[in-house]
Amino acid sequence: MPVTTLLDELRLIVGQDHVLDGEVDRFGYSYDSSFLPLVPARKPDLVVRPRTVQEVSRVMALAHAAGIPVTPRGAASGRTGGSVPLEGGISLALDRMTDILEVDEANMMVTVEPGVRTMDLHDACAARGLFYPPDPASWKFSTIGGNVAENAGGMRAVKYGVTRDYVMGLQVVLADGAILETGGKAIKNVTGYDLTSLFTGSEGTLGVITKVLLRLIPLPKQRGVLRLMFADMEDGCATVHRMLKEDIVPSAAEIMDDVSLEAVARHRKMTLPAGAGCCVIIEVDGEDAASLDGQYERIRHVAAACGCLEFKVAKDKAESDELWAVRRGLSSAVASLAPNRLGEDISVPRDAFPEVVRRIGAIAKKFDLLIPVFGHAGDGNLHPSVLCDMADAGQAERVHHAVDAIFEAALAVGGTLTGEHGIGITKRPYLAQALGETGVRTLKAIKAGLDPKGILNPGKIW
Amino acid sequence: MNDLLKEAKDLVAGCDRCGTCLTVCPLFKVRDVERSSARGKNAIARGLAEGGLEPGAGVRGAVEFCLLCRACADSCPNKVATDEAMIRVRQVLTDRAGGPTAKYRLVGAVLRSRALVGLGALSLGALRRLGLLRFLPSALVPKEFPRKAFLAAFAGPAALGGEAPVSPAQLGTHARVAYFQGCGMKLMFPDAAEATLKLLGGLGEVTSPDNPCCGLPHLAHGMGATFLDLAKENIALFEDADLVVTDCASCGGALKHLASHFREDPLWRDRAAAFSAKVLDLTEYLVRMGYQSPERRDRTYTFHDPCHLVRGQGIRRQPRQLLEAAGTFVDMRESDACCGGAGTFHMDHPEAAAQVLARKTSNIEATGADVVVTACPGCLIQLTRAAEASGGRFKAMHISQVI
Numbered sequence: 001m002p003v004t005t006l007l008d009e010l011r012l013i014v015g016q017d018h019v020l021d022g023e024v025d026r027f028g029y030s031y032d033s034s035f036l037p038l039v040p041a042r043k044p045d046l047v048v049r050p051r052t053v054q055e056v057s058r059v060m061a062l063a064h065a066a067g068i069p070v071t072p073r074g075a076a077s078g079r080t081g082g083s084v085p086l087e088g089g090i091s092l093a094l095d096r097m098t099d100i101l102e103v104d105e106a107n108m109m110v111t112v113e114p115g116v117r118t119m120d121l122h123d124a125c126a127a128r129g130l131f132y133p134p135d136p137a138s139w140k141f142s143t144i145g146g147n148v149a150e151n152a153g154g155m156r157a158v159k160y161g162v163t164r165d166y167v168m169g170l171q172v173v174l175a176d177g178a179i180l181e182t183g184g185k186a187i188k189n190v191t192g193y194d195l196t197s198l199f200t201g202s203e204g205t206l207g208v209i210t211k212v213l214l215r216l217i218p219l220p221k222q223r224g225v226l227r228l229m230f231a232d233m234e235d236g237c238a239t240v241h242r243m244l245k246e247d248i249v250p251s252a253a254e255i256m257d258d259v260s261l262e263a264v265a266r267h268r269k270m271t272l273p274a275g276a277g278c279c280v281i282i283e284v285d286g287e288d289a290a291s292l293d294g295q296y297e298r299i300r301h302v303a304a305a306c307g308c309l310e311f312k313v314a315k316d317k318a319e320s321d322e323l324w325a326v327r328r329g330l331s332s333a334v335a336s337l338a339p340n341r342l343g344e345d346i347s348v349p350r351d352a353f354p355e356v357v358r359r360i361g362a363i364a365k366k367f368d369l370l371i372p373v374f375g376h377a378g379d380g381n382l383h384p385s386v387l388c389d390m391a392d393a394g395q396a397e398r399v400h401h402a403v404d405a406i407f408e409a410a411l412a413v414g415g416t417l418t419g420e421h422g423i424g425i426t427k428r429p430y431l432a433q434a435l436g437e438t439g440v441r442t443l444k445a446i447k448a449g450l451d452p453k454g455i456l457n458p459g460k461i462w
Numbered sequence: 463m464n465d466l467l468k469e470a471k472d473l474v475a476g477c478d479r480c481g482t483c484l485t486v487c488p489l490f491k492v493r494d495v496e497r498s499s500a501r502g503k504n505a506i507a508r509g510l511a512e513g514g515l516e517p518g519a520g521v522r523g524a525v526e527f528c529l530l531c532r533a534c535a536d537s538c539p540n541k542v543a544t545d546e547a548m549i550r551v552r553q554v555l556t557d558r559a560g561g562p563t564a565k566y567r568l569v570g571a572v573l574r575s576r577a578l579v580g581l582g583a584l585s586l587g588a589l590r591r592l593g594l595l596r597f598l599p600s601a602l603v604p605k606e607f608p609r610k611a612f613l614a615a616f617a618g619p620a621a622l623g624g625e626a627p628v629s630p631a632q633l634g635t636h637a638r639v640a641y642f643q644g645c646g647m648k649l650m651f652p653d654a655a656e657a658t659l660k661l662l663g664g665l666g667e668v669t670s671p672d673n674p675c676c677g678l679p680h681l682a683h684g685m686g687a688t689f690l691d692l693a694k695e696n697i698a699l700f701e702d703a704d705l706v707v708t709d710c711a712s713c714g715g716a717l718k719h720l721a722s723h724f725r726e727d728p729l730w731r732d733r734a735a736a737f738s739a740k741v742l743d744l745t746e747y748l749v750r751m752g753y754q755s756p757e758r759r760d761r762t763y764t765f766h767d768p769c770h771l772v773r774g775q776g777i778r779r780q781p782r783q784l785l786e787a788a789g790t791f792v793d794m795r796e797s798d799a800c801c802g803g804a805g806t807f808h809m810d811h812p813e814a815a816a817q818v819l820a821r822k823t824s825n826i827e828a829t830g831a832d833v834v835v836t837a838c839p840g841c842l843i844q845l846t847r848a849a850e851a852s853g854g855r856f857k858a859m860h861i862s863q864v865i
Binding site for chain 1: 476478479480482484485495497502508512513514518523524539540
């Protein structure tokens with residue numbers, strides 16, 4: 001199809017204002033929040049911003065007929081390049097689809113469009129006493145469609161699980177424009193393969209998510225936040241693990257090492273006790289104040305036995321918010337310490353957490369690099385950030401070896417390449433190592449069945 | 463690479479492209495495409511510096527579509543100063559184009575010249591007296607709602623006739639206080655400027671040197687050299703003063719930051735630092751002097767925080783404190799969100815500015831306040847327009863006129 005006709009067609013479908021083809025706009029949709037270099041820019045040829053599922057369907061049908069690559073996109077806050085249009089074509093931005101369609105209180109479910117921001121979704125449910133627990137650090141700005149496509153995790157996974165655990169059904173536009181509905185409100189459902197799970201975490205390579213049905217739980221009545229300081233990561237990890245063993249299940253247990261701590265302290269008023277090399281932020285929830293007080297006491301006891309240097313309970317909402325702000329801003333704060341950062345996202349069995357932290361420490365020493373670590377101590381998901389200057393050729397070489405070694409370390413202790421960010425572009429080289437040849441072949445067979453022309457988010461995962 | 467472009471790139475180096483800024487940018491709320499956001503603008507700065515983008519009309523349009531309101535920098539986990547980066551990128555683009563566009567050249571030239579500003583003020587004053595202002599577009603000259611009209615309109619049984627007496631308090635008479643009058647106040651709001659002088663005069667001796675423009679409009683539109691010239695003139699002009707008080711948030715913000723522009727200049731560094739250190743916003747000065755409103759009116763006020771006051775100078779509490787003493791005070795939602803004025807932005811992008819303002823208007827209306835008060839002539843232009851749009855549900859005034 002000639003380009004001008006295609007442009008006219010697309011403009012007819014989504015409206016004049018919602019097809020962008022200027023140089024600056026194409027550049028603006030060439031990146032996400034991953035550590036891929038900005039230049040050379042992976043510019044799409046067009047940015048298309050549909051408003052309805054019918055529009056998405058018609059755009060896909062057109063792209064399918066013409067064999068044009070389509071890269072779905074939410075807020076582009078992903079960390080692995082999932083929404084970077086690697087092969088040009090169309091950047092399909094779903095951020096205008098922002099309606100919360102239904103809050104079904106009787107069934108405790110919510111139906112939303114993909115462009116709804118995660119925090120807005122959470123708040124809308126909370127206003128009715130319902131709780132949507134997954135809360136990736138990016139929840140203020142990431143969209144639910146992106147969360148589902150990447151199967152995002154977040155801080156509360158230790159108690160409440162990840163996005164997948166709440167997705168009950170999806171509306172998905174397939175590569176050829178057909179509209180598929182999966183799942184539904186029935187809790188028990190074994191009708192055929194579990195397509196809902198298949199599309200959750202599919203990173204935009206199997207279909208375009210246009211509607212999401214999510215399960216909710218009752219909103220915990222009380223919530224409390226604690227900040228614990230330790231001399232090192234070993235003591236912090238030990239505290240979290242002893243808590244879990246003693247059946248104190250926090251709704252979040254976030255850990256950060258000394259370098260991460262310094263990075264946030266630069267921007268926020270944080271007074272650190274002398275000798276603090278590790279901070280653990282814990283959130284607990286419960287029925288009433290007495291239940292929280294009980295948990296605080298038990299945590300205090302465990303922490304003291306593990307060498308806790310400072311134990312602080314946030315005394316009001318403002319203090320709680322500040323503690324969470326520290327954690328949520330951490331990733332960006334760490335990134336600002338060096339010209340480049342390769343932020344990784346490995347996930348290991350919970351008991352291997354201290355071991356893998358030790359191994360990362362050794363890797364940092366071996367390759368002479370600064371690798372701060374923070375993450376979700378409660379669920380074994382950690383984020384080592386290799387800080388570096390990729391303009392320095394010698395260093396870049398060491399960085400690549402270090403990243404390889406980090407993945408090896410994760411796999412060696414029974415872990416995996418990614419806990420919540422997906423494979424995208426940045427982890428492709430390690431896929432076979434993690435899944436084996438048969439695993440990769442199986443993924444590719446599914447992809448070929450659903451997207452035979454390979455137009456959906458090409459170049460991702462493998 | 464151009465030094466300024468390198469500076470811009472360094473300024474945005476901390477941008478992790480996370481997207482926090484997308485949720486707070488007033489312009490992203492009205493045009494939600496990447497280039498409107500701070501993340502988009504940071505990427506443009508880097509793209510230019512790294513050779514991924516060529517400067518052209520598209521780039522220029524994107525970097526000028528910014529209110530420089532700092533909402534992004536304020537919420538950024540890394541405090542990336544996108545506004546400062548944009549000022550540098552604008553300078554780079556202006557230099558490459560061989561100078562600013564005719565429009566900005568004209569605005570720059572008028573504001574550069576004391577004589578022209580004075581002439582403008584005079585002729586606008588004459589038009590105002592002759593009642594001819596309505597023949598000019600309101601973007602050019604807003605209708606001022608003066609204190610006299612305020613007193614007449616809001617005169618209840620408790621406020622019988624006449625202007626309120628100026629506070630007799632004679633605090634701090636030892637300090638040599640000088641009033642810095644911004645071009646906006648001179649041109650658009652002479653009544654408010656007069657009220658400021660009266661307030662200052664009530665607290666001690668005050669001089670009002672015939673100062674030139676603070677230079678912010680020049681800095682914002684790629685006329686950096688003129689900005690520095692004006693800064694030097696002002697530094698010299700106010701050398702004898704102990705305090706420089708201004709009732710314009712933008713002037714105040716610019717003047718307080720002058721020192722940073724002369725850090726590398728051995729001749730001016732110390733003089734600029736001394737100058738910046740003695741600049742105070744009017745509200746800051748009044749609260750510090752313990753100013754008390756002579757009387758409390760049975761009126762409800764709300765306050766719009768000018769970007770250059772709340773984020774530019776960190777002043778949030780003082781105007782509220784003054785208004786609480788002068789009447790009933792109700793805070794509005796998003797009081798510190800930009801009103802869309804932003805220097806000449808409302809003239810360059812009237813539609814986007816109007817949409818930004820519409821949100822502000824509904825937030826003002828929701829408070830039920832009689833008067834929306836602010837401390838910047840740029841904002842006051844917009845708020846006057848908001849008052850008109852609301853059909854007289856509220857008035858817009860400068861803080862010096864109501865306390």
